[in-house]
Amino acid sequence: MKWFQEKLYEHHAQMLSVDDVLYHWRTEFQDVLIFENEVFGKVLVLDGVVQLTERDNHIYHEMIAHVPLMAHGLAGQVLIIGGGDGGTLKEVLKHPIERATLVELDGEVIELSRRHLPTVSDGAFLDPRSNVLVMDGTRYIAQTSEKFDVIIIDSTDPMGPGAPLFTAAFYEACRSRLRPGGMMVVQSGAPFFQPGELEMVCGRLSGSFTGVRPYLAPVPTYAGGMLALVAAGETRDALRPPCKVLRERFGPLQGRTRYYTPEVHRAAFTLAPSFVGNAPLR
Ligand code: SAM
Numbered sequence: 001m002k003w004f005q006e007k008l009y010e011h012h013a014q015m016l017s018v019d020d021v022l023y024h025w026r027t028e029f030q031d032v033l034i035f036e037n038e039v040f041g042k043v044l045v046l047d048g049v050v051q052l053t054e055r056d057n058h059i060y061h062e063m064i065a066h067v068p069l070m071a072h073g074l075a076g077q078v079l080i081i082g083g084g085d086g087g088t089l090k091e092v093l094k095h096p097i098e099r100a101t102l103v104e105l106d107g108e109v110i111e112l113s114r115r116h117l118p119t120v121s122d123g124a125f126l127d128p129r130s131n132v133l134v135m136d137g138t139r140y141i142a143q144t145s146e147k148f149d150v151i152i153i154d155s156t157d158p159m160g161p162g163a164p165l166f167t168a169a170f171y172e173a174c175r176s177r178l179r180p181g182g183m184m185v186v187q188s189g190a191p192f193f194q195p196g197e198l199e200m201v202c203g204r205l206s207g208s209f210t211g212v213r214p215y216l217a218p219v220p221t222y223a224g225g226m227l228a229l230v231a232a233g234e235t236r237d238a239l240r241p242p243c244k245v246l247r248e249r250f251g252p253l254q255g256r257t258r259y260y261t262p263e264v265h266r267a268a269f270t271l272a273p274s275f276v277g278n279a280p281l282r
């Protein structure tokens with residue numbers, strides 16, 4: 001049997017059996033591997049790092065999309081930076097939004113995901129509310145005059161092409177593109193192995209936002225089984241509205257999520273600071 005080994009951290013690696021290689025090539029920006037695994041289905045790997053699997057990507061995508069959109073409650077314009085697989089776009093479009101702009105650096109990730117992982121985006125790229133741009137997210141945010149209600153950073157880790165999406169200057173540029181009451185969310189790695197990344201994201205976001213809160217989602221294919229996300233907005237409370245408010249807003253999503261619920265939204269922010277790291281909480 002052939003095995004794929006992900007080695008991101010010292011003294012730790014994880015392996016998935018490669019039951020069939022569907023694609024392996026280097027794009028202009030990164031190495032792309034798509035393979036089939038008996039348990040997780042198709043797996044997308046960029047530069048040796050698992051991005052998603054068919055089996056558990058819904059948890060990641062629901063938690064990165066619905067938490068800010070439900071916390072906002074009235075989002076019309078949404079921006080996704082990265083997210084070329086289309087999973088976040090699919091979840092965002094479940095809300096009654098006007099437009100979702102997706103800015104992905106690598107057009108080949110979009111094409112390959114649509115071809116090999118069609119259930120992840122499930123037609124989202126064809127939705128008339130989708131506006132897909134192939135360009136660097138930092139360049140887009142520096143140039144655009146558009147304003148957004150929610151900005152979602154669905155990027156790779158802070159190395160290679162994803163690194164500029166983790167700077168304080170980028171977060172400040174994002175804040176300046178938010179409408180009043182706007183929010184942003186940043187995928188922030190595997191907290192058990194990368195506590196420094198979570199602290200860094202919280203610290204840098206705190207330079208631009210008065211409300212900054214980390215939250216967690218269980219994603220079995222990520223090392224340690226957990227994904228850290230950080231939400232930022234005008235106040236901490238706005239990111240985690242009362243359950244009653246979230247239940248009222250849940251209508252359009254009822255029966256259309258497999259992991260996200262108003263109760264999960266609230267619970268995801270309940271963290272033991274000593275475990276998640278000493279993120280500067282306000
Ligand atoms: N679920 C994933 C994970 O494990 O973190 C992330 C999903 S998505 C595949 C990440 C995308 O971010 C990639 O397709 C990559 O090309 C894109 N990306 C990386 N750097 C970028 C940049 N500077 N601007 C826009 N997109 C970028």
